[in-house]
Amino acid sequence: MSTTGHKTWPKLTSRDEFRFISEQMLKRSTGDHTVVTLHDRHNGTTRFANSQIVQNVDTRCGSLTVTVTFGQRHGTASTTDFTAGAVQEIVSRATEIACLSPEDPEYLPPVEPQSYLTPPAARVETALAGPARRLEYTNEAIGQCRMENLGAAGIVSSSVATVGVAASTGLFAYEERTDARFSLTAQAGEATGWAAAAHRSIDHLKVQERTLTAIAKAKRGLELCELPPGRYTVILEPAAVAGLWSSLLWMLDAKSYEKGTSAFSGKLGRLIVDKRLTLCNLPAHEDLLGVGFTAEGLPTVVSDWITDGALKQLSYDRFTAKAGGIDRIPTLDAPCLSGRGAPLPTLQDMIKHVERAILVTNFWYIRTVNPTDLTLTGMTRDGTFLVENGVIVSAVKNFRFHESPLRAFNRVEAFTNPAEAITSETGKFLVPAMTLSDFNFSSVTRF
């Protein structure tokens, strides 16, 4: 579909316009190689807190970037000004920078023309959504919270972007992308409950359903007890699983692997997590946010990263890939973690069958403590509960965890089918909810 063909305002840079602009820039460049990239975005966010709107914003921002190369010397300049003079200016500036740059031994010429998957990256209903649509969802979330006498804080956002890459090699890639988000923190005094969604289609945010989830968690949080730090069986909801996996996936850089500065060094081909778990990239999956190509114009690809618990893939820059004889660079723009086994339990089944566990809605402020063994820390947030004999008995004060996913995901007791997961600190995943044993909660906070 084409959002730029619809009557939207502001009109984003179309394929033909980008082709024209990039051709002009490529013609004007005197470099051995030139790459032009486009990112033109229109986004709006309605933000609410204390059950009323506190920010309501709409921004249109386009940018053009050009990289010019002479031999192994390269320079990059960008601008948000699309007038002819400004575009000429960045070509000149990138040329000037390239001429003054030292040679880069890792420079590679631009990508040759490629063929791309065409994931359904843009949805017209999202592109056409404006302030009124965001207001409608905001009103719904606030209204439902009010009916339960709860406070509401959250966002509704929608964006549409056109993205392109063109190069002197003949490469040309162009795509429209949309993104819609909803997140809500329902507040019952000190107790909070959270739910969130991200989707290419604003119609799929499930605002009502997710609002009810957040409300239920907040209400359950009214009865609060404090447990001591220690090792607990945990039931991690998908957002909490995504938080830990996001940190793990960040560390798969191939260059670090080869230099011995990665937690995964020496682990390629070996079991790193429970052997029932598999992670793959699915750019065309309708519930993920996959795209057609990378910033360099490489095609995104369906790829296996972890198969039956074994690490199969690393994250490559083009130079390291070439040096390692990797022809097709795998991408990880649409990760899906799944577990082998049937039939798989639901989250409710996992709660029902556990004797004693901590149910975690989400983690917050996850940071690496020790990059050598990938020990992470972070806090539980917005819905942490004690489960005893298959029943949620009370909320518990939030814990700090101190745990390596490389250890934690080797203590998997149960998992569900993959479900949509998004947090304020991660991209979108499909991941199961999971029961893990002996999860290390190192301290407790005051609420």
Add this chain to the structure above:
Amino acid sequence: MSAPERDELAELALKRVIASGAEYGDIRLLDSTTQTIRGEDRRIASIRERQDRGFGIRVLYHGAWGFAASSVLSVEEAPRIADLAIEIAKGSASLASEKVKLADEPAHRDSVVTARRIDPFSVKLETKTALLLETMEYVHRQPGIVRSSASLWACRDRKLFVSTEGSRLEFDLLALSGDVDATAVHDGRFASRSFNTPHLRMGYELIEEANFLAEASRIASQAVEKVQAPTTDPGLYDLVLDPEHLSLTMHESCGHPSELDRALGYEANYAGTSFLTTEKRGTFRYGSPHVNLVADNTEPETLAATGYDDDGVACQQWDIVRDGIFVGYCTNREVAPKIGETRSRGSNRADSWGSVPIVRIANIGLEPGRATLDDLFAEVKRGIYIEGHGSFSIDQRRYNFQFGGDAFWLIENGKRTHMVRDVVYHGITPEFWNSCDAVADRSHRRRYGFITCGKGQPGQSGWMTHAASHARFRNVNVIGGSSGS
């Protein structure tokens, strides 16, 4: 865009805002140039120059906000964006149960320019790349080093702020920084050490005055020592923290909780709220009597000292914690009246023309005490001296925190002895600051800037500077840097 063109665009937009019946409106036109030179493993990996121009219009209509922004700087786009901001504000007003009322601020007409001896954009690229390449060479001279990086960053913001209340403010602001990192491997482990100039509003003299080559050798040697250093047993230790390390501790455990919008719930869905709730102001013992935390957005060269904030409020100095008692918040014109304050503290900032300004941490610093660094060590029987930033994490109300560091030395019987590794300490904010029993004197004071402070939805990066002298904290819970088997 020329100055008259900018004025014409601002006038066009604000006329629409006034005609709509809105009670307030402002426009920010921003032209930013950023140059980033990044070196990695003895090569210059990228040189990027970014020109970012656009404008944002904020409208307060019947007590509710609307904001619209565009990178298209034209006389056609300005009224369209103004109308959109008005339309959005009207939508917000339809759900407003409590109307926004802005604290008064006189109209200001002024021009603010960063003092600089050397314009960083006038310095030859070859000079900068040569410095980074030589710096990385110095790092790699140290046996055991496997990776290096070095970078220079400079930003120039030319901004025009005009409000319907008659303020007209022009800015020409600079900021820059440089850094170098060294990574060593040993026995299947790896460890890094870094040197950073502070991010400051200065000219290129900041880079020239930092001795990159000497610092490169020092951190390379310390990275090797660090990766080979023994671990420490978990337990209670006295900590002596250097100013760079403290800048992060203050930022996370004092800066964020003192943002009034957080205390009032504006960030409940993302960055979080604050344990420093409004009834605590003036009575709550945040720290020991040695702890005086002062917000100073007037100190020259610091990141938040921009003359005026994005509400058009003049920068100020005020107390956050005085003699250990929590006494003040960072505020803007919207939230200040909610705690009975008649004037904003001037801490409302946006990270670009396309972002709406929000309350930001001020330049909060720890006031110097009277000790020397040797005095701080002298009274420690068993402790750890920590330099720089490492891992950091804190809960959303800013109580429970955990910090690592960049380098650690054992203190034994009053003397700094040898390096240790994998030190992480944990605390509850008021307990930690109440354990502070000494702060070094002004001669030890250093400033460190932050340009990636995340807050807001859509996310924004805040800029501020935190200054401190070394300080000592008693009986802090140190845990190991591994989760064990």
